[in-house]
Amino acid sequence: MSALQRLFGGELPRLVMFDLDGTLVDSVPDLAAAVDQVLALRGRPAAGVAKVKNWVGNGALVLVRRALAGSIDHAQVDEAEAQAALADFMQAYSGGHAATTVYAGVPELLGWLRERGVLLSVITNKPERFVAPLLKEKGLGEFDWIIGGDTLPVKKPDPAGLLRVMSAGGVTAQQSLFVGDSRNDVLAARAADVRVVAVSYGYNHGRPVALENPDLLVDSLDALI
Ligand SMILES: O=C(O)COP(=O)(O)O
Numbered sequence: 001m002s003a004l005q006r007l008f009g010g011e012l013p014r015l016v017m018f019d020l021d022g023t024l025v026d027s028v029p030d031l032a033a034a035v036d037q038v039l040a041l042r043g044r045p046a047a048g049v050a051k052v053k054n055w056v057g058n059g060a061l062v063l064v065r066r067a068l069a070g071s072i073d074h075a076q077v078d079e080a081e082a083q084a085a086l087a088d089f090m091q092a093y094s095g096g097h098a099a100t101t102v103y104a105g106v107p108e109l110l111g112w113l114r115e116r117g118v119l120l121s122v123i124t125n126k127p128e129r130f131v132a133p134l135l136k137e138k139g140l141g142e143f144d145w146i147i148g149g150d151t152l153p154v155k156k157p158d159p160a161g162l163l164r165v166m167s168a169g170g171v172t173a174q175q176s177l178f179v180g181d182s183r184n185d186v187l188a189a190r191a192a193d194v195r196v197v198a199v200s201y202g203y204n205h206g207r208p209v210a211l212e213n214p215d216l217l218v219d220s221l222d223a224l225i
């Protein structure tokens, strides 16, 4: 029996919802390049991949606020300045996803779930406009529902995206799984009463995601099959 079936008492979930950045794709190289362009426009030194990796996960506005602050704590950043930087970021990140790569094990799990008729969704805090083009460019195939960070009035850790998708699919929380890399993913899944698998390789603000107490922690997604 697969690890996924073990987690569901011998059955398969009917719906699997995935986080995107740090779970399906390693997108930090392109995110960092866009952040560094925003900083360069302001005459500021580049942040680089290592810092940006710890700043990703709360959406584009928080990412640029952290970049302007130069730290994960962005409380002091002026809102008008942040909005101007966000506009520059959206422009810079539209440059494409050439440096973004799909994590090992992802195509295998997606193919395995599709063969079994499991419903699939992506629920990410990345702005919605970037999501479908990125999934297409990386050959990750069709998902039944995509929710971006600006699709709804709230984003993860709020469970609204998960609730919306489960309702659209006519699927209960018991029949659903969330797969993510960060605290926000675990909190959103818990708030929706959905089981959650975490991947150890992603971005969790510099903190091991095991500390967030997922139901299962895997080093690669093909460990589920
Ligand atoms: O844009 C972000 O903050 C990261 O999004 P994620 O929810 O796909 O990890």
Ligand SMILES: [Mg+2]
Residues within 6 Å of the ligand: 019, 020, 021, 022, 023, 057, 180, 181, 182, 202, 203
């Ligand atoms: Mg993530």
